Amino acid sequence: MQRETTFIHLTDLHVGTPDDDHLFSDTTETLREVLDLVATVAPQPEFIIASGDLTNRGDAESFRMLKRIIDEKVDVPVIYALGNHDTRPGFYEGMEVETADPDAPYDHDRIVGGIHIVTLDSSTPGLIGGAIDPEQFEWLERTLDSHPDLPKLIVVHHPPALGEAPDVAHWRTIHFPQSQRFAEMLKGRNIIGILSGHIHHDRVSVWHGIPVIVGTGQHAATDILRTDILRMVRGASFGIGTIRPSGLTMAFVPLPSDRAELNTYPLEMLLERAVPVAAE
Structure with a gap:
């Protein structure tokens, strides 16, 4: 019988160097503060998920930091x-x-605490929106079949598109037709949850019967009350996950914040840098 497993969900760490003038918050200090809090969690977490935007610029020095x-x-x-x-x-x-290939997607899987953790690289170089390539779907199918008896967590930076048609804000998600294929592939696979980031606010959805957990992360928070622009405010949180035989529970730990404005972005710019919506 499956035992209880505790884990931590981090996302959108945006670690950067001090000369990064597009960072807007001290993400290294926030990460240290969050990890100090994680050290107090009981029972002790068995693993940590960091679901993308690990750095702000993607440079090797930020990753070394x-x-x-x-x-x-x-x-x-x-x-x-x-x-x-x-x-x-x-x-x-x-x-x-x-x-062997520094441009290859970072897709990988690992078993920790009796949980099969499957991680997909949804990044698309030069673009904001998410995508899953045909070769990645082939890898995913083989990987999901490799441990059919184990409960599975899927980790992917961009959450899937939740609706029944492409969303006007498609830069927020995995490209719509690929989201549909993703849903079909996950059916009947003992998926206990999908862990994502990207949109910078805590959100829980049930998508084709699968919990999709999105975290605010450690960089900044999205003001979800503003829909005419992307307004970023001061804020951060992390998640504490518990996996039981009955399913997944997520608790969110927000850091104190005055929600002061950090920056704004026009939606037109974001749409231009998303994965294009095809004719469908």
Whole structure:
């Protein structure tokens, strides 16, 4: 019988160097503060998920900074996904991950605490929106079949598109037709949850029967009351997950914040840099 498993969900760490004038908050200090709080969690988490936008610029030095902080403060496995702010070459070099192709998607899986954790790289170089390539779907199918008896967590930076048609704000999600294929592939696979980031606010959805957990992350929060622009305000949180035989529970731990405005972005700019919506 499956035992209870506790884990931590981090996302959108946006670790950067002091000369990054597009960071708007001290993300390295926030990450250290969050990891100090994580150290107080009981029962002790068995692993940490970091679901993308690990760095703000994707450069190798920022990844090296992230690695130093994690090595200093964390003594459990950390599962990383890549987001649109990351770069694959920067990640492989800075995190000292061996690869034959520094431009290849960082797709991987791991079993921790009896949970099969499957991580997809939804980043699309140069664009904001998410995508899953045909070769990645082939890898995903093989990987899901490799441990059919184990409950599975899916980690992917961009959440799937939730609606029944492409959303006008499609830069927020995995490209719509690929989201549909994703849903079909996950059916009947003992998926206990999908962990994502990207949109910078805490959100829980049930998508084709699967909980989709999105975290605010450690960089900034989206003001979801403003729909005419993307308004970023001061704010951060992390998630504490518990996996039981009955399913997944997520609790969110917000850091105190005055919600002061940090920056705004016009929606037109975001749409231009999303994965284009096809004719369908």
